[in-house]
Amino acid sequence: MGRHSCCHKQKLRRGLWSPEEDEKLLDHITKFGHGCWSSVPKLAGLQRCGKSCRLRWINYLRPDLKRGMFSEEEDRLIVELHGLLGNRWSQIASRLPGRTDNEIKNYWNSNIKKKMKQKGIDPDTHKPLKEDHKVTAATPVDNSNSSFATEQGLSHHPLGPQPLWFELMNYNNNNNLIASPVVNLPRDEACCFQALQCLEGGGGGGIMNPSNSSGSSVNSMSSGMELQSFNSPLMEMSGGMLPWPDQLLLLPNKGAEIHIEGEPEDLKWSEYLNGTIRCLTSSQHH
DNA sequence: AAGCTGGACAACCGCACGGTG
C-alpha cells in the first residue's frame, strides 16, 4: 500500500505544528466537534491531512490530557498492564485516564524498558534476562520501590519456579507477597468473593461498584493492598451495576505487605479459574 | 564557542479493519 490518500495531495504541511495551527484546530473542534477527520483540515482552514489533525488532537490538544511526569502508581500500572497486554498501547492507555497511547509508548521505550533491564528483567517477556543477572537468595532485597517481578521473588519461593501468576509476583525477604499481576476472576459472584477473601488473607470485603466513567473501580483494603478492577462485559451490559469484574489487579499500597493464607481444599481454584489463579496456602507460604 | 551525543517527545508511515455502496 502506498501513502495514505490524504497525504498524497501537495501543499500539505508536515512536521511540527505551529501555535497558530493548534489554535485553528482547537477552535474548530471546540465549536463543531471533529466529525469526519478527513474534512477537518478544510473546515478548520489548515494545510494538513486529516490524519495529522486527528493525531494532534488526540496526543496534544485534547482538554482532558494529563501532562507532566508519570507517577509511581502510573509507572507500576503500565508495567503490570504491559505484562498482561503486551504492546497494546491503546488498551494500556485506556486504563490510564489522561494519558495517550503515544505518550505511554514513548515512556515505555525511553524509560521503563531501561529500568527493567537494569533490574535484570526482559521488558518483552517480563521474565529474568540471563543467568548472570540472578541475585542469590542470600542477597539483601530492597523491594521498597519495586514494581517488577524479580528473580529474588522466584528464588525465594519454596516451591521453586511457579507458573502463571506466581512468576509475576513480587516477594520480599520473608516471602510476603507485595504485588500481583492481573488476575482473571470467575463470572460468578460467590466464587469472586471467595477469591477476594483469599487474596485478602481471609478477611471480608469485596469489589466496589464502578466509581467512575472509565469502568474501573478502586477499593482500598485493610490488608494494605489496593484492588483495581477492570471493565467487564457483564458490567457494561448491566450499566455498571454488577459488583464483579473480569480481571483484578492487586497493587500494594506504599510500604504495605500482604500475607495470603487459606486452604486450597475449601476453594478449589483450579475448578473455578481454569488454573489462571492459584491460592497460596499457609504451608506453601512458609 | 562549536560540535557531538543521547534522551524525550512529537509526528509520520504502513498496515489492518470495519463500514458502505
Added chain:
DNA sequence: GCACCGTGCGGTTGTCCAGCT
C-alpha cells in the same frame, strides 16, 4: 464479493534540547 474510504494502531523516524567534551 469487491473496491474504496475513513479510522485507529503500533513501529519507526524526526526534531529539539540539555549536557558533555
